[in-house]
Amino acid sequence: MPRPYDPAAFSEFERHGWERVGDSYDESFGRLTRQSAEPLLDAAQVGHGTRVLDVACGPGYVTAAAAARGAQAMGVDFAASVVAAAQRRYPQARFRQGDAEALDFPDGGLDAVVCSFGMPHFPHAERAVAEAFRVLGPGGCYAFTDWIPSQPGTFLGLFGEVLKRYGNTRVPVPVGPPMGQFADPDYCARVLTGAGFRQPQFSVFTPILTGVPAARVVDVLLSGSVRTRGLFDLQTPEAQAAIRAGITAEARRFEQAGEALIPSPASLAWAFKPGRG
Numbered sequence: 001m002p003r004p005y006d007p008a009a010f011s012e013f014e015r016h017g018w019e020r021v022g023d024s025y026d027e028s029f030g031r032l033t034r035q036s037a038e039p040l041l042d043a044a045q046v047g048h049g050t051r052v053l054d055v056a057c058g059p060g061y062v063t064a065a066a067a068a069r070g071a072q073a074m075g076v077d078f079a080a081s082v083v084a085a086a087q088r089r090y091p092q093a094r095f096r097q098g099d100a101e102a103l104d105f106p107d108g109g110l111d112a113v114v115c116s117f118g119m120p121h122f123p124h125a126e127r128a129v130a131e132a133f134r135v136l137g138p139g140g141c142y143a144f145t146d147w148i149p150s151q152p153g154t155f156l157g158l159f160g161e162v163l164k165r166y167g168n169t170r171v172p173v174p175v176g177p178p179m180g181q182f183a184d185p186d187y188c189a190r191v192l193t194g195a196g197f198r199q200p201q202f203s204v205f206t207p208i209l210t211g212v213p214a215a216r217v218v219d220v221l222l223s224g225s226v227r228t229r230g231l232f233d234l235q236t237p238e239a240q241a242a243i244r245a246g247i248t249a250e251a252r253r254f255e256q257a258g259e260a261l262i263p264s265p266a267s268l269a270w271a272f273k274p275g276r277g
Contacts, residue, residue, distance in 0.1 A: 005175045007123035013174040014121050017226030018079035025082075026059050026089065028212075029224020032155065032264050033058065035207035036116045036145045037065040043201075043270040044112040044143040046071050051111045053135065055100045055128065056118025060086030060093060066114075067093045076103070101127040108137045115144035117266075119182040121226070129195045138275025142197060148204065148265040149180035155209050155264035158247050159221050159228055166242035171234035176227060183267040197271035209262040214251035217260050218244050 040062055046052050048070030054063040057075030063086070066073035076098030077083050086095045098104055100115070100122055113132040122128045132142040150157040163169055181187050185202040192200040212220060222229045232240060254262045 003172075003175050005177070009174045010176045011123045013230065014123075014176075014226050015078060017229060018077075018121075019081045025085070025223060028220040030059050030061070031211055031220070032207045032209055032224070033117055034061040036205075036266065036268075037062045039203075039205055039268055040114045040116055040143050040145060041066055041069065041071075043203075043268055044114050044141040046112050046114070051109065053103070053105065053110050053113045055098075055103070055113060055115045055132070056121060057086060057095060058082055058116065058118075060090045060095060062114055062116050063095065064090040064093045071112075076100070101131060103131045103135055105135045107134055110135050111137060111140050113140070113142045117145050117147065119144055119146050120177060120179055122177070125177060125182070126191055126195070129191055129197075133195045133197060133273055136273045138273060140273045141270055142192070142273070143268065143270035144182065146182035146267050146269075147180060148183045148267055151265070153263075155217075155221075155262040158217070158250050158262070159232075159243075162243050162246035162250065163231065166246055167231075167235045167239040169231075171231060173227060173230040173234065179227075182269065185267075185269070188267075188269040192269070192271040196273065198274045200269065200271040203268050204265060205268060206263050206265050209260060209264060212260055213258050214255045214260045215248050217251035217262070218247040221247065 046066050046069055050071040052066050052071045052073050054075040057063050057077045060075050063073045063075030073093060075086060075095040078099055080097050083095050083097050101124055113136060119125050147156055150160045188202060189200045222232055251260045254260045
């Protein structure tokens with residue numbers, strides 16, 4: 001019988017997991033997620049003078065890219081260690097700790113809100129969408145990305161397939177929201193319009209993992225997802241060793257000149273708050 005979803009337990013699990021990530025993310029999973037910065041900012045029409053909030057900012061890639069465009073950018077994240085790492089990496093940008101589901105910003109004060117792969121980490125993502133709507137001014141844009149659910153031959157598909165082969169998929173990791181639900185255009189449209197947004201739009205793009213050999217791919221996977229790391233940590237030592245070897249073997253199929261080049265399809269959704277023009 002499936003375990004019930006406990007939002008409080010999931011939230012604490014996520015918070016604890018991200019607090020231990022710190023600086024390690026940048027040279028691992030960040031190789032993928034930083035590729036969302038420009039598509040997100042383009043969709044949200046961020047330019048010089050735009051007042052933009054980067055929610056679940058993580059290492060600060062999108063916040064820094066927005067500031068480089070001349071925007072008035074702020075990044076918020078719930079993990080203090082992640083915020084500190086972002087501030088060290090981009091001292092010219094502004095970051096602070098904050099909750100996506102209860103933003104400490106006034107109503108209607110922003111032109112854009114963006115979120116790079118944060119949706120799967122929110123206990124109640126619909127609340128984060130409602131908060132984005134609240135803090136946006138008339139005509140403001142909300143844009144976010146999510147990973148397309150795991151598929152064979154993709155970066156995120158590696159762990160799931162190998163785990164089924166060598167590990168135990170029923171270890172007691174807290175149940176979270178369905179992975180990839182915000183990669184579904186119909187679901188996105190329902191949530192966005194339900195919050196009051198108009199003109200929901202949707203596209204796909206494909207970040208490519210680069211810069212690491214096949215032998216390091218498993219470490220990239222484990223550093224970039226609290227749920228994946230949780231599943232791995234609860235395996236037996238024998239299963240962990242088999243999973244590592246299995247992922248490395250799969251990653252070698254993508255290796256060219258000592259570098260694993262693995263696609264990780266993603267979605268981009270955006271919509272506007274009515275009221276301008």
